[in-house]
Amino acid sequence: MRVLLIEDDRKLARLIERALRDEHHQVDVAYEGDSGLDMALHGMYDVAVIDWMLPERDGPSICRAIRAAKLSTSLLLLTARSQIEDRVAGLDSGADDYLSKPFAFEELLARVRALGRRFNSTLSSEELRSGELVLDLRAHTARRAAQQLDLTATEWNLLECLIRNSNQALSRQQLLDYVWSYERDVQPSMVDVYVSYLRRKLEQAGKRDPIQTVRGVGYRWVSDYA
Structure with missing residues (x-):
């Protein structure tokens, strides 16, 4: 899964990031509320793990903004507050x-897995499928x-994102943010x-090209073609 972690305690953030990566998740990290929200709104994440107390913008306001944008990202809120009224809020x-x-990392990882299963119906624990195309998420x-596809890591991530x-039109910037994870020196033309x-390799293994160009926007994966 693709996970966004928004946590201002850098030591704790590094520990959580390492634990998530050990579970084979892709992880992006933000240390402030505003930058974290920007990543959440543009990065297409399965799960966001969000600390309550953050510089610039707190966790609940980030959750409200994500929900207002009607994103399907699952949200896990972390906080030292343990009162019932805080949980309700x-x-x-x-x-x-x-x-x-404080929490046990095993519980955090279990909750992230549960949120991924609950809110992403296309994702199994090990595979992502579209027609005859199968991505093994662990390997x-x-x-x-x-036919096995010989893909580079970048091609694989692009295919996963699509x-x-x-059937959704994705802009070049959205694809850039997902595949290159906010690397500053990568230009949108790299997506093309x-x-x-990727098209060349897919066409060698199938009859039709499932990647549709959306003029003025970017690209769309047409699932019926796969």
């Missing part, structure tokens, strides 16, 4: 789950029917280059 802000500090391999958002690489 956190859940009422739009959080799907609530975890009090980072892909096959179309019986399939997760099947890698789409052409």
Whole structure:
């Protein structure tokens, strides 16, 4: 899964990030509320783990903004507050789950897995499918029917992003943010280059090109073609 962590305690953030990566999740980290919200609104995440107390903007206001944008991202709110009224306030802000500090990392990981299962119906624990195309999320391999696809890590991430958002038009910037994770020196034109690489490999393994160009916007994965 793709997970966004918004936590201003950098030591704790590093520990959580490492634990999530050990579970084979893709993780982006923000340390302030405003930057975290910007990433949440543009990064297409499955789950966001959000601390309550943050510089610039607190966790509940981030949850409200994400819900106002009608994103399907699952939200897990972390806080040292443990009173019932605090839990109610956190859940009422739009959080799907609530975890009090201090917590066991095993419980955090279990809650992230549960949120991923509950809110992303296209995701199984190990595979992502679109027609005859299958992505193994643990091994980072892909096959179309019986044919294995020889993809680079960047091509695989691009394919994952497109399939997760099947039949939706994605802008070049959205794809750039997802695949290159906010690397500052990568230009949007790089998306076109890698789409052409991916198309070439997909066409070698199938009859039709499932990546549709959306003029003036970007690209769309057409699931019926896969």
